[in-house]
Amino acid sequence: MNKKLIVDLGERSYPIHIGSGILETVGDACKSVGLDGKCLIVSDENVAPLYAKRVFQALETAGFYPTLEVLPAGEPTKCHEKLIHLYSKAAEINLDRGHFMIALGGGVIGDLTGYAAASWLRGVRFVQMPTSLLAMVDSSVGGKTGVNIAEGKNLVGAFHQPELVLMDLETLKTLPKREFAAGMAEVVKYGPIWDADFFQGLEETDEIFPTIGKIVARCCEIKAEVVRQDEREGGLRGILNFGHTLAHAIENVAGYGEYLHGEAVAIGLVYAARLSSRLKGLSSDDSARIEKTLANLGIPVAMPNLAWSDLRVAMQNDKKTRDGLVKYVLIDRLGHAEVGCEIPEEILEEVWHETASR
Ligand code: NAD
Numbered sequence: 001m002n003k004k005l006i007v008d009l010g011e012r013s014y015p016i017h018i019g020s021g022i023l024e025t026v027g028d029a030c031k032s033v034g035l036d037g038k039c040l041i042v043s044d045e046n047v048a049p050l051y052a053k054r055v056f057q058a059l060e061t062a063g064f065y066p067t068l069e070v071l072p073a074g075e076p077t078k079c080h081e082k083l084i085h086l087y088s089k090a091a092e093i094n095l096d097r098g099h100f101m102i103a104l105g106g107g108v109i110g111d112l113t114g115y116a117a118a119s120w121l122r123g124v125r126f127v128q129m130p131t132s133l134l135a136m137v138d139s140s141v142g143g144k145t146g147v148n149i150a151e152g153k154n155l156v157g158a159f160h161q162p163e164l165v166l167m168d169l170e171t172l173k174t175l176p177k178r179e180f181a182a183g184m185a186e187v188v189k190y191g192p193i194w195d196a197d198f199f200q201g202l203e204e205t206d207e208i209f210p211t212i213g214k215i216v217a218r219c220c221e222i223k224a225e226v227v228r229q230d231e232r233e234g235g236l237r238g239i240l241n242f243g244h245t246l247a248h249a250i251e252n253v254a255g256y257g258e259y260l261h262g263e264a265v266a267i268g269l270v271y272a273a274r275l276s277s278r279l280k281g282l283s284s285d286d287s288a289r290i291e292k293t294l295a296n297l298g299i300p301v302a303m304p305n306l307a308w309s310d311l312r313v314a315m316q317n318d319k320k321t322r323d324g325l326v327k328y329v330l331i332d333r334l335g336h337a338e339v340g341c342e343i344p345e346e347i348l349e350e351v352w353h354e355t356a357s358r
């Protein structure tokens with residue numbers, strides 16, 4: 001399966017190439033969007049040994065001058081220290097405004113490199129080459145870039161759209177099972193917020209891998225459409241944060257890296273679905289279907305052993321907070337979400353305890 005989609009953002013529009021053997025096409029693909037000269041390829045220590053050489057060679061063959069920088073794998077790399085390290089590297093190789101960066105890896109590498117590209121020399125161009133399922137279906141598309149700080153996830157960052165997104169589905173074959181399952185949480189999310197038929201398809205699928213190309217493409221179509229309508233999250237784009245208020249708090253309180261982002265999202269989806277039943281009329285059957293589908297896909301949905309009071313404080317730091325009030329995303333039925341929902345304190349806590357003790 002080879003497919004090309006467009007994220008339609010006027011002069012910031014860009015293509016997404018999805019298929020097999022895409023890594024080797026990076027040189028020509030970069031040329032086709034007018035990139036030129038030097039590039040800083042950023043990857044991590046798991047992904048680089050597997051794929052960086054092929055990407056490096058394809059770029060050299062096409063006449064580019066690549067430099068590879070390999071960072072430690074995992075969430076703690078999405079931090080200011082590594083960002084400054086990338087600036088130093090860019091300075092060392094004289095990466096100027098006509099040059100570009102490439103993120104080769106999962107969402108951590110994509111978010112960090114994207115932010116380095118957004119801020120180096122006040123902005124250079126960059127290419128996303130996601131190799132994890134989560135990065136393919138979510139983080140590599142839409143231009144959100146950034147790093148974490150001690151006070152919360154993704155609190156520092158910028159909107160900076162890539163020039164090009166290249167997804168080689170073959171790379172998913174080396175992705176650890178746990179990471180694949182975590183990525184499926186973001187896949188499942190698209191059902192409740194946008195596409196009930198897609199959700200039903202996931203519910204009924206026995207084996208995901210044979211249809212992964214179609215699944216990735218459908219998620220990218222949905223994300224591209226949401227971003228087209230609301231690039232800077234004035235409203236609609238907020239639906240992509242369904243389940244994420246609690247998820248980000250779990251990651252923060254447990255310590256970045258303890259829970260994979262997708263694992264925290266899965267727990268957040270269960271919680272958000274139950275809140276939706278309580279407040280928005282989502283049937284409890286549909287709420288249970290979300291939970292069951294996540295579990296069937298091998299995603300752990302047990303509530304973490306963390307204190308509600310700590311989570312609640314962390315939730316307050318969520319980016320959706322306005323004037324001290326946390327705004328939540330809820331669904332009133334499968335396929336339809338609402339942003340900006342306010343939830344009484346006692347319901348937040350009650351549903352947490354109810355979900356934790358199920
Ligand atoms: P990750 O980047 O840590 O990658 C997961 C793990 O899989 C890492 O150990 C990585 O080395 C390894 N890996 C990746 N591809 C591999 C492959 N093909 N073969 C073998 N190993 C491979 O994490 P992630 O789950 O990809 O992304 C999570 C991050 O994305 C979080 O920081 C989250 O906040 C962010 N995110 C951002 C957005 C956005 O819109 N920018 C959206 C969702 C999530």
Ligand code: GLY
Pocket residue numbers: 138139141142144237240241
């Ligand atoms: N993953 C949330 C967003 O891109 O808006």
